[in-house]
Amino acid sequence: MSLDRIFSIAGSALSAQTVRMNTTASNMANASTVASSEGEAYRAKRTNFKAVLVDQARGQGGPVTGGVQVTHLLSDPSPIRRMNDPGNPLADKEGFVYMSNVNEMTEMVEMMGASRSYQNNVEVVNTARLLMSKTLDLIKT
Amino acid sequence: MNTIDKALGISAQALGMRSRRMEVLSQNIANADTPNFKARDIKFGHVLQSVADNGLRATASSHFSVAEESPTPGVMYRVPFNNSFDGNTVELNIEQAQYGQAAAEYQATLNILENRVNGLKRALRGD
Numbered sequence: 001m002s003l004d005r006i007f008s009i010a011g012s013a014l015s016a017q018t019v020r021m022n023t024t025a026s027n028m029a030n031a032s033t034v035a036s037s038e039g040e041a042y043r044a045k046r047t048n049f050k051a052v053l054v055d056q057a058r059g060q061g062g063p064v065t066g067g068v069q070v071t072h073l074l075s076d077p078s079p080i081r082r083m084n085d086p087g088n089p090l091a092d093k094e095g096f097v098y099m100s101n102v103n104e105m106t107e108m109v110e111m112m113g114a115s116r117s118y119q120n121n122v123e124v125v126n127t128a129r130l131l132m133s134k135t136l137d138l139i140k141t
Numbered sequence: 142m143n144t145i146d147k148a149l150g151i152s153a154q155a156l157g158m159r160s161r162r163m164e165v166l167s168q169n170i171a172n173a174d175t176p177n178f179k180a181r182d183i184k185f186g187h188v189l190q191s192v193a194d195n196g197l198r199a200t201a202s203s204h205f206s207v208a209e210e211s212p213t214p215g216v217m218y219r220v221p222f223n224n225s226f227d228g229n230t231v232e233l234n235i236e237q238a239q240y241g242q243a244a245a246e247y248q249a250t251l252n253i254l255e256n257r258v259n260g261l262k263r264a265l266r267g268d
Contacts, residue, residue, distance in 0.1 A: 002157070002164040009164065013171035020174075049175040051168075066168045068175055117173055120233065124167050127244045131163075134248065135156075138255055 003135070005066075006128040010121040012052065012067025017121070019070045020047045020114040027102045028111075034083070034097040036090040042100035044076035044107070076101055148261055152254040158188055159247040165216060166240045169231050177228040180219040182239065187215035 027044045035041040050071045078101045086095030146153070162183040172178040221230040 003160045005164050006167045009167045009171050016171075017174075049172070051172045051175050051178050066164075068171045113174070120170055120173070120237065123237075124170055124240065127240065128163065128167070131160075131244060131247050131251070134251060138251070138258055 003128055003132050007125060009067040010124045010128070012069060013121040014118060014125075016047070016049060016068045016070050017114045017118040021111060021118070023047050023073065024107050024111045024114065027107050028104065030100050031102040031104055031107075033100045034085075034088065034090055036092050036097065038080050038082075038098050041080045041098040042102070043080070044078075044100070044102045046074045046076060048072055048074055078103075145261070149254065149257055152250055152257060155250050156247070156254060158183070158185065159243065159250050163240065163243045163247065166236060166243055169219075169236045170233070170240065173229070173231045173233050173236070175229060178231060179229075180221070180231045180236065181216055182219050184215045184217060187217075191215065 023045045030042045033042045047070050049068050052067050052069050080101050081099040082096045083099055084095055085091055085097045088097050091097050162185075165181050165183055169180045169182075219230060219235075221232055222235075223232070224230075
């Protein structure tokens with residue numbers, strides 16, 4: 001019976017999209033973070049998705065069969081902006097602070113994408129649940 | 142047991158195939174944002190053909206029945222209408238439509254099966 005496998009597949013997607021939404025929220029929260037050097041400045045984080053192969057999942061004996069997983073978080077390589085703000089306590093000797101490289105527009109798009117994908121997978125679960133209960137009704141009187 | 146299997150006909154196997162297709166499509170939807178993921182689908186005709194041509198059959202009473210979990214033939218990669226930058230070939234609208242179709246087909250097969258089960262029940266009850 002592979003209908004029950006749909007639950008774990010869509011479930012893995014739901015948790016992966018949740019990680020993506022969390023990452024976006026963290027980026028948004030840190031959009032105006034400043035630091036006193038380029039190395040310390042906040043860089044936007046991106047999630048990297050990878051398909052779970054069915055054989056691989058079977059080998060582990062885990063409940064996930066052929067879903068998706070987040071392998072690691074990447075840092076956005078785009079350049080860090082420098083701002084002259086001598087009054088800031090974090091300013092370096094020349095009076096510069098280093099802004100994060102978070103782009104709010106990109107984050108909004110990312111958030112919308114994650115939310116849509118999440119909704120799609122919820123629909124998949126709903127349909128599978130409905131069909132499963134109908135199949136179980138078969139043995140009712 | 143064998144008699145019941147015969148009475149249910151191909152519908153029981155077809156139901157398994159339909160749910161297998163839904164599983165493959167749900168994998169596509171789950172991996173809609175995975176770079177380099179290639180969307181797959183199952184062609185019903187191919188599965189039917191392979192079962193008719195060279196499927197394993199129990200020709201003697203000592204033969205074991207074929208395991209249900211054997212890898213399904215007919216799983217193929219989908220050709221996308223538009224290429225995407227990250228090598229992903231999942232087109233979400235198409236996958237949604239296909240998933241809806243697969244769910245409807247599952248229900249259709251289920252209805253046929255339900256009729257057969259009801260017929261059997263009536264025969265057993267004898268009224």
